[in-house]
Amino acid sequence: MTLRFLLAPLLAFTLVAAHAQSAADLAPAGDQASRKPSTLPLKPTETQADAAQLSARFLTRFHYAAKPLDDAMSRHIYKAYLDFLDGEKVFFTEADLKAYQPLETTLDDAIWNRDLSGPFDLFNSYVQHAVERMNYARSLLPKGFDFSVDEDYTFDRKHAPWPKDQAELDELWRKRTKNDWLRLKLAGKSDDDIRKTLDKRYANYIERVRQLDGEDAFQTFMDSYANSTDPHTDYLGPRQAENFDISMKLSLEGIGAVLQQREDYIQIREVVPAGPAAKSGKVHVGDRIVAVGQGTQGPMVDVIGWRVDDVVKLIRGKKGTTVRLEILPADAGVDGKHVLVTLVRQKVSIEEQAAKKKVIEITDGGVTRKIGVIDLPTFYSDFGARREGDQDYKSASRDVAKLLGELKAEGVQGVVVDLRNNGGGSLDEANELTGLFIDQGPVVQVRKADGEVDVQGDDQPGLAWSGPLAVLVNRGSASASEIFAAAIQDYGRGIIIGQPTFGKGTVQNLVDLDRFARRGGDKPQLGELKMTIAEFFRINGGSTQLKGVTPDIGFPLNGDEKEFGESTYDNALPWTQIAPAVYQTVANPKAYLPQLQAKHDARTATSPAWKLMLDELAYYRGLREQTTISLNYAKREAQRKQQEAIQADFRARHKAIDGVDYDDATAALDDGLTPAERSLKSELKLEEEAKKAKDPQLQEAASIVSDAVTLIHADAKLAEQTLPYGGRFAHADAAPAAVAH
Structure with a gap:
């Protein structure tokens, strides 16, 4: 059953909103039927029933932590399904859901018996309730609202109870619609403009909901089942696959x-x-x-x-x-x-998602050093082209090797591999990328469901880069990123900088359901299962599961760890460990880590850019922690003026640091609009300005590597300790050659 080993991020599926997002020709070819509103009720097809049952056979037999599809699993699926459909608890009431209570313990039977009418009925009910709620919101617009009343609105309802009845739901939507109006009013819109904007917004939402079809319903239900098995198992319909x-x-x-x-x-x-x-x-x-x-x-x-x-x-x-x-x-x-x-x-x-390079020049004590940066957004690989023998197949490690060669030609003295928000990808690419920075040796241990451990690694002699190295990570660095960072850390090959990583320590395999169903024809029908089939471990025997990789030099947390990461999943696999692989460290970065930490602390203590970053993190962390907001105009206006003053200070400080004139004074304030309602021109302008802004974390990572270069350049013994293999590969790179003098 071995097809492709993957260490990829969780694929999120968001109803309705997904259809308003951008796409780079990223959908499979299909029929050319007109896209009219779907005819309710949506009904499951025989093909979908086959796909569900076949998926269950795989998940209950071959999953790494296989669980029976029974009443207990049915309860998990039911909860996940409701979370997908109405996670904010704004469409259904407790009274509505009583009619669907039998589904809690019968979704397993629905899959085994190939009868998906129950989950489809719930989806149809979601569509109906969503349309009703939007029409109710539209009905409130002609009269408007009284903003002198002192009342609050709880906008974060992930942990809120379901509204008890229709009256409680109507009250929730009155406040929700009132807040939509107030946001636009605070942004300077007139009442007539607000009515037109909101009426059109709600009408468009109704149209999007009515366009949801049977494929959407099935995809959502199967995601609920797959994610109930573990957070990183997904069902991919033909389009998603x-x-x-x-x-x-x-x-x-x-x-x-x-x-x-x-x-x-x-x-x-x-x-x-x-x-x-x-x-x-x-x-x-x-x-x-x-x-x-x-x-x-x-x-x-x-x-x-x-x-x-x-x-x-x-x-x-x-x-x-x-x-x-x-x-x-x-x-x-x-x-x-x-x-x-x-x-x-x-x-x-x-x-856009391919590896890129740039050079950062760091000047300290009158000496300027070039530090190369490799930005790697994902561990990509064209499996098909590689299998067919295409010599130019797309590969993250091949691209990085090429970029390293170019950086060496430019005379860089140290390298930062930027893996921030890199959610993973190919397991092979994680191995091969590590091989660019070590001579030979194990990289990762993979334990299958039967307990067998396979040690994988780099068997190609030589290094693409043997100079000072740092890996920059954050909470969004997951899977393959964690394998690479952990291997670099375990070997002592470089230093890990940033924030603790995601904590995903599982391996997924893509299972082509059409292949196993032996269906004829070229057009995919059943889709694929991205299923967890193994767990990976560091070569030191520890796991990145839940714990992730802890940086050697830590950067400030931004608050994401409370809502984002493996530890936030209720059904995540536990942390464990196995025996270490046979390997030897290639260097000892701890020899200069205290000095690097001290230099980092001293530099950031006086850095305007670093102080600005800390202030912005604290500000936005505070905003994220809010779950309730006032619907009183005077109070909200006072809050907005306070926010405007803070944002003005941030803009002025950015201009002084970045040299970028942020001329749109309201750009950082809430304009009350959805992304689709904003001007594309202004949206693209803001994105361009954001790209021009300094990246203090990357700049500091480059400064830390520059410090390392300075230290080993001045101390031959330290160079021997901290460069890989005692510096015997020094001839391969410009930086170690300079150190030898």
Whole structure:
């Protein structure tokens, strides 16, 4: 059953909101039926019943911590399903859910008996209640609200009880709608504009909910089952499976455009360089797609009001085929002249998620040192191309090796591998990336369900980089990132800097359900199961499960650890350990760690950028901890003025540090709008400004590596202790060669 070993992040599926997000041609090709509102009630198909039952057979027999699909598991599935549908407890009441109480102990029977009518009934009820709630909110708009009343609204309802009855639910929605109005009022909108904005928002929400179909219902239910087994087991329907494959190989066949839902239109959010859309010169950011046609003569299908994933279905396709887009240009009004663009689909690389490099120059004591930075967002690998013998297959470790060669040619003296928010990917890539920084040896131990332990590692001699090394991590660094960071730490190969990592110590395998069902045809029908089949351990025998990797030099926490990470899951596997692998450390960074820590402490104590970062972290941590807010205008206005003063101070300090003039005074304040309601131009401008801002954590990591270079340059004995293998690979890199003098 070995297909692909993966150490990937949890794939989240969010109802309704998922259809308003951007996508880079990231949906499988499909039929071209018009996207009209789905006909209720939604009903399960025989294919979906087959997929559910086959998934259960795998999960109950081959999962690393297999659990029976029984009444106990049914209760977990039921709770997870409700969390997916109504996690904020704003659609259902206790009275509503009484009718579905029998599902608590019968969802196991539904799967085994291939009768999914029960979970589909609950999904249909969700759609009905969501539409009812939005219509109720719309009914409140003509009268408006009295903001002189002193009352509060609890907006964070994850841990709140279900509303008891309709009256309590109506009161909740009165406050919810009142808060939506108040946010816009505080942002300077007139009452008439607020009514129009909110009425359109709620109407659009109703339209999105009504477009949910049987595939959405089944995907949500199966995610509930898979996630109830463990946090990182997922069901991937045909569409999700192909999207996951694209995210791993960083390429697709399409036109090379990032699309985003904005009200009734699908808008071009980004044009991918060197893609067909970019090469045509006729597709621009902000353009709206109004119709799509296949080939040079196929009929044009009107896509106004469609979900973004359905539009992408029409646009993606096989390399060499033709697609026609009818576009309303960005600078044209709704009645502007349409433009017809004909494009030939090609293979498009998604370079945004590929490894990148840059050089940071650190000046200290009149000496300037070059520190190379490798930014690696994910451990990607094109499994298919590699299996077929393609010499140019996409691979994180191959790309990093190339970038290291370029950095050496530029004369860098130390390297930082930035794994912040890298949620994982390929297990093979984690092994091979580690091999770039050690000569040979084990990297990770993988224990299967039967207790057998497989020691995997690097068997290729030589290093791509043998100079000073640091790995920068945070709470979003998970799985493959933790394998790499742990191996570097266990070998003493470099220093780990940042925040404690996610704590995901499990391995997943992709199981193609169509293959095991022996179904005919080329089109996937049953989807895939991303199933936990093993647990990985450090070469020192410890696990990263729950605990993650603890940095050698810690950076301040931002509060995410309370809501984000393996320890926040109720059904996470426990921490354990096994016997260590046979390995030898290659260096001893502890020899200069106290000195590096002291220099770091002294530098950050007087750094304006570091102080600003700490102040911003404290400010936003405080905002995140709030769960209730006043609905009194005077109180909220006072709070907003206080926030405005704080934000103004932050902007002024950023300008002094970054040299960037943040000219939009309200950019950091709540404008009351949803992402789809904001101007794309202003949104992209803010993103560009954010990119220009200094990254104090990366800058400090580079300074710590520069300190290491300085220390070993001045002390040959220290260089022998802290460089790998006593510096015997010094000839490979510029930095160790300099140290030898």
